[in-house]
Amino acid sequence: MSTEKLRIAIQKSGRLNEDSLKILKDAGVSIDNGKEQLKASARNFPLEVMYLRNGDIPQYLRDGVVDAAIIGENVLIEKGKDIIRGEKLGFSKCRVSLAVPKSMKYKGLQDLDGKKIATSYPNTVNDFLKEKGITADLHIINGSVEIAPNIGLADGICDIVSSGSTLFKNNLKEVEVMLKSEAVLAISPEISEERKAILEKLQFRFKSVLNART
Numbered sequence: 001m002s003t004e005k006l007r008i009a010i011q012k013s014g015r016l017n018e019d020s021l022k023i024l025k026d027a028g029v030s031i032d033n034g035k036e037q038l039k040a041s042a043r044n045f046p047l048e049v050m051y052l053r054n055g056d057i058p059q060y061l062r063d064g065v066v067d068a069a070i071i072g073e074n075v076l077i078e079k080g081k082d083i084i085r086g087e088k089l090g091f092s093k094c095r096v097s098l099a100v101p102k103s104m105k106y107k108g109l110q111d112l113d114g115k116k117i118a119t120s121y122p123n124t125v126n127d128f129l130k131e132k133g134i135t136a137d138l139h140i141i142n143g144s145v146e147i148a149p150n151i152g153l154a155d156g157i158c159d160i161v162s163s164g165s166t167l168f169k170n171n172l173k174e175v176e177v178m179l180k181s182e183a184v185l186a187i188s189p190e191i192s193e194e195r196k197a198i199l200e201k202l203q204f205r206f207k208s209v210l211n212a213r214t
């Protein structure tokens with residue numbers, strides 16, 4: 001019997017972590033879940049789980065260090081356009097949006113021309129604004145983006161919006177939805193035939209789980 005295992009990356013901590021473990025569990029895959037360990041094996045399926053930082057996952061997939069991942073489409077759009085996108089998994093739904101202070105009289109994108117925008121999604125914002133013929137000055141920050149207008153760092157922000165509560169708490173309003181996202185299965189372009197066969201079994205199980213959920 002083959003000892004080959006599929007290596008799948010999931011988010012170490014954050015909004016996808018719990019639901020990613022849940023879909024694996026619902027697919028009948030039991031993982032010894034010592035979160036302190038960054039790598040865990042499944043007991044009843046040829047699978048190894050690696051707990052990684054969201055933003056690092058596209059590079060691991062590209063290099064073939066992991067064979068697959070459960071990741072937000074938004075991360076692939078920002079950093080992994082070359083990565084193969086498999087099934088949508090129906091959870092972690094969010095938008096990537098532009099927001100400005102509530103007090104700003106926003107009439108349209110042209111109001112952001114020449115303005116400062118704080119974001120963790122520079123490529124996504126650039127692509128979006130370029131298509132609309134708008135030039136903005138981007139400030140790249142990795143977290144707590146919504147604080148930027150309040151501390152005078154930027155005129156607007158671009159970040160993930162889910163419930164909208166972070167925008168609300170920071171006196172911001174969503175003015176443009178750039179894209180909608182949810183968790184997807186991402187596949188490394190370097191995956192071997194043998195591991196692809198294991199992945200197909202997992203995909204089959206995910207499909208049954210998703211069908212049962214609807």
Ligand code: PRP
Pocket residue numbers: 014015142143144145146159160161162163164165166167
């Ligand atoms: C994420 C995201 C938004 C917020 C959106 O931040 O960056 O700030 O969640 O969710 P909401 O619309 O439900 O409020 P997170 O809390 O993951 O922290 P970070 O930005 O510091 O990484």
Ligand code: MG
Pocket residue numbers: 143144145146159166
């Ligand atoms: Mg945030």
